[in-house]
Amino acid sequence: MAKTDTKTKILDTAERLFAQKGFDAVSLRNIIEAAKVNLAAVHYHFGSKQTLLHAVVSRRLRPVNEERLAMLAEARAKAGKRKLKLEMVLESLFVPVFRAQASHKSGGSFTRLIGRVVFDRNTELQKFMVSELAQVIIQFSRAFDEALPGLNKTEMDWRSHFMAGAMAHTLCNADLLASFTGTDAGADGYETTVQRLVDFTAAGFRAKVST
Amino acid sequence: MAKTDTKTKILDTAERLFAQKGFDAVSLRNIIEAAKVNLAAVHYHFGSKQTLLHAVVSRRLRPVNEERLAMLAEARAKAGKRKLKLEMVLESLFVPVFRAQASHKSGGSFTRLIGRVVFDRNTELQKFMVSELAQVIIQFSRAFDEALPGLNKTEMDWRSHFMAGAMAHTLCNADLLASFTGTDAGADGYETTVQRLVDFTAAGFRAKVST
DNA sequence: CATTTATTCAAACGACTGTTTGAAACAGCC
DNA sequence: GGCTGTTTCAAACAGTCGTTTGAATAAATG
Structure with missing residues (x-):
């Protein structure tokens, strides 16, 4: 118990x-002070500040990504020979990450982190994220192609990009919504948020391509 | 010439x-080294690093916001007594900031900055941004209400939030699109990008609200 | 038990941070 | 010319940064 205690703290x-x-903006000394551990423990357990960040992200993101792929596989199985439904693909992408926020009582700090990581310009971190997300990107871009057979590649890429922006912003800056508009982001469960996000992005994906 | 030269450099x-x-991630010494000016010049002209950031953002964002409001006013005038068209509201929001990227040959660095600023958690900066964007937020949320009379406030807030995420992500991380998908973000002019963003977000705003 | 391994700790390392200072160099004006 | 106010400059300030070290402690193994 005491062995991994420091590590998880x-x-x-x-x-x-x-x-x-x-x-x-956060220094190692900020962390070790709040966690009440020794400074050298960080380097002993993680090697460097950068590697610590990787460990922090990976611990949460890996199970989320596994669940995403599992949900997508399930959606495929349920569709059988019929066309994959766009809404189910989107749900497979959103539900695991939003549910992780609700279940794991980290106070939503980790979804904010994941959302932020997408927008962070840190060359090391970006390489790491690409490797962590590689499978998800491959599988889901294929799924989007199946769900929207008519859409050409360029449009698909852009719309995936817009969708990712809406998702990341929602994960990262849900509190902004409250401060700007007065609407409380956490008022309903994550299911309602996901539902809204699916409605919005699905409609965006299906929009008529203007000439 | 020499008087403001250091300042603009x-x-x-x-x-x-x-x-x-x-x-x-950027230190004042990084800046003064690249700009080939003296370190103290930063504090002489701007007071502090934080105030420098405000000045950097404000210089670009202010004219953009003025043009946004002007375009919105023009859209209103053109609509006359008819209902405000959603696409024109969105264009009024997007065109000025995307055009600024293309015209001012800053290599798109400033739109990336503005996009990033939205996602940055810097209390001082956020207060500053809220004050800079106050008028735009007020006017455009009213315009969205006019363009989508049936939509209730909560849904409207969420969809505006999603739209902002898609916009910010596009401004900030256009290069990610290239690296992930191979699609070159800058291949077409900004008009095409705006058109795609309008198509996507307009459809999202108009999506049927699921029960 | 002793001995080896894993973990914690205080202290220091050199480098870098934003900011301040006071003297130079420069401008424009009488 | 001298003088005033603005702008530049090198140097130093007091901290903080991530990282390393070597000894002290705890746990595990024989």
Whole structure:
């Protein structure tokens, strides 16, 4: 118990602080102070600050990505020979990450972190993210092609891009919605949020391509 | 000429570097080295690093916001007594900021910066942004209500949020699209990008609200 | 038990941070 | 010319940064 205690304390605290303030704005000393561990413990367990970030992201993102692929496979199985339904593909992409926020009582700090990571310009981190997301990207871009057989590749790429932006912004800046508009982002469960996001992005994917 | 030369050299260089690496990751010494000015000049002209960021953002964002409001007013005038058209509202929001990228040959660094700023968690910066965007938010949320009379407030807030995410992500991470999919973001002019973004978000706004 | 391995700790490393200072260099004006 | 106000400059300030070190402690193994 005591062996991994320090390790997870560091992970939990780093996750919370990175999500709150961003990677560069949080120092290792901020983390070890809040986690009440020794400074050298970070390097002993993780090697460097950058590797710590990778560990923080990976711990949460890996199960999420596995569940995404599992849900997509299930959607495929359920469709059988029929065409894959766009809404189910989108749900497979959204539900695991939004549910992780609700279930794991990290106070939503980790989804904020994942959302933020997408927008962070950190060359090391981006390489890491690409490798972590590789399978998901491959499988889901294929799924989108199947669900929207008529759409040409360029349009598909752009619309996937827009969809990713809407998703990341929602994960990362849900509190902005409250401050700007007064609407409380966490008022309903994650299911309602996902439903809204699916409605919006599905309609966007299906929009008539203007000439 | 020499009087404002240092000032604009600092602004230009800071804009480029902030957009490339983010606010925290760039030091004042990085900036003054690239701009070939003295370190103290930053504080002489701008007071602090934070105020420099405000100046960098404001210089570009202010004219963009003015043009946004002007385009919206023009769209209103053109509509006359008819209902405001959603696509024209969206264009009024997108065109100025995307055109600024193309016209001002900053290499698109400033739109990346503006996109990034939306996602940055910097309390000081967020307060500043809210004040800079206040008028735009008020006017455009009213316009969206007019263009979509049937939609209730909560749904409207969420969809505006999704739309903002798609926009910010496109401004900030256009290069990601190239690296992930191979589609070159800058292949066509900004008009095509705006058109695609309008198509996507307009359809999202108009999506049937699922029960 | 002793001995080896894993983990914690305080202290220091050199480098870098934003900011301040006070003296130079420059401008425009009488 | 001298003088005033603006702008530049090198140097230093007081911290903080990520990282390393070597000894002290805890746990595990024989």
